[in-house]
Amino acid sequence: MVMFVLITCFSLIQGCDGSVLINSTPGNVAEKDSPANNPSLRGFFIIDNAKTRLESVCKGVVSCADILAFATRDSVVLTGGIGYKVPAGRGDGNIYLASDTVQLAPPTFNLSQLTAVFAKKGFAQNEMITLSDAYTIGRSHCTAFSNRLYNFSLTPQDPTLNPVYAAALKQLCPPGNDPALVVPMDPSSPAILDAGSYSGAILKSRDLFTSDQTLNSTVNSANTVKKNNEYPPQWKSKFAAAMVKMGELNVTTGAARVVRLNCSVVNK
Numbered sequence: 001m002v003m004f005v006l007i008t009c010f011s012l013i014q015g016c017d018g019s020v021l022i023n024s025t026p027g028n029v030a031e032k033d034s035p036a037n038n039p040s041l042r043g044f045f046i047i048d049n050a051k052t053r054l055e056s057v058c059k060g061v062v063s064c065a066d067i068l069a070f071a072t073r074d075s076v077v078l079t080g081g082i083g084y085k086v087p088a089g090r091g092d093g094n095i096y097l098a099s100d101t102v103q104l105a106p107p108t109f110n111l112s113q114l115t116a117v118f119a120k121k122g123f124a125q126n127e128m129i130t131l132s133d134a135y136t137i138g139r140s141h142c143t144a145f146s147n148r149l150y151n152f153s154l155t156p157q158d159p160t161l162n163p164v165y166a167a168a169l170k171q172l173c174p175p176g177n178d179p180a181l182v183v184p185m186d187p188s189s190p191a192i193l194d195a196g197s198y199s200g201a202i203l204k205s206r207d208l209f210t211s212d213q214t215l216n217s218t219v220n221s222a223n224t225v226k227k228n229n230e231y232p233p234q235w236k237s238k239f240a241a242a243m244v245k246m247g248e249l250n251v252t253t254g255a256a257r258v259v260r261l262n263c264s265v266v267n268k
């Protein structure tokens with residue numbers, strides 16, 4: 001659920017508009033069903049249930065995008081004990097093409113590519129690194145990091161990956177790139193948004209993605225990773241601020257604001 005906001009808000013065309021909730025229709029593969037999101041994103045029924053209850057008391061007022069933003073905050077509170085105020089009033093988007101999702105920062109990106117992609121959205125490198133600690137929760141497809149296990153000619157695996165961890169990952173993700181296989185991103189506490197945990201994994205070379213290890217590749221960025229790991233309270237407040245900022249990306253308000261009546265389908 002935490003990754004919901006990161007993913008939905010970050011497609012380059014739209015912002016935080018709840019479009020990830022829309023079902024595919026004949027001839028139109030939705031964001032929800034893009035390889036980048038399915039099956040990593042789950043729990044859509046929670047949003048749908050909340051929407052049904054809201055519609056029954058207050059028709060057409062609370063957008064799916066707002067429900068998603070509140071649900072994300074609540075999951076951050078429940079899994080990480082981090083609370084923050086969520087501004088409301090987002091409109092819902094009606095564009096939901098899977099092709100938009102492909103433009104998310106891929107796990108093979110290096111530091112300069114990640115920094116550039118976030119800068120385009122108004123985020124500093126420090127904020128980008130701080131948000132990356134959300135990888136302490138959730139699961140990843142093996143295909144997102146198999147290049148680090150099997151694509152190195154001179155060494156058995158990516159030399160920036162801890163060999164013991166690499167061996168364990170190879171058990172869970174045998175060669176062949178089976179798209180159905182997933183692993184927890186933080187095996188010791190997969191369901192807890194624990195402060196400093198993923199930055200700690202990066203410092204121990206026990207992170208899954210090239211895009212994680214690369215965060216430690218310059219003096220400045222490595223310093224941010226280290227600080228996030230060493231000072232949990234500071235990380236928590238930076239994380240909360242970055243989540244609020246993420247939740248405000250490209251929102252539609254005012255006259256342009258649409259509220260979908262059913263989060264899974266566009267209004268007729």
Ligand SMILES: *[C@@H]1O[C@H](CO)[C@@H](O)[C@H](O)[C@H]1NC(C)=O
Nearest residue numbers: 108109110111112113114217
């Ligand atoms: C990051 O990747 C881009 C694209 O492949 C490349 O041009 C750039 O030199 C890389 N940056 C670093 C620091 O490796």
Ligand SMILES: *[C@@H]1O[C@H](CO)[C@@H](O)[C@H](O)[C@H]1NC(C)=O
Nearest residue numbers: 013014015120121122249250
């Ligand atoms: C979304 O927000 C970014 C950063 O504020 C801005 O550069 C971009 O033009 C916006 N895109 C749309 C479609 O509004």
Ligand SMILES: *[C@@H]1O[C@H](CO)[C@@H](O)[C@H](O)[C@H]1NC(C)=O
Nearest residue numbers: 108146147148150151152177
């Ligand atoms: C393996 O590495 C080569 C050279 O860097 C690259 O061209 C190729 O796309 C990589 N393959 C995979 C599956 O990552």
Ligand SMILES: *[C@@H]1O[C@H](CO)[C@@H](O)[C@H](O)[C@H]1NC(C)=O
Nearest residue numbers: 202203204205216218219222
């Ligand atoms: C992370 O960066 C720091 C500072 O450059 C370095 O001392 C450390 O060895 C790096 N650790 C990993 C796992 O890359």
Ligand SMILES: *[C@@H]1O[C@H](CO)[C@@H](O)[C@H](O)[C@H]1NC(C)=O
Nearest residue numbers: 023048051052262263264265
């Ligand atoms: C919302 O739309 C979906 C897809 O058409 C449908 O299955 C679901 O029953 C609808 N929900 C409500 C509350 O009408």
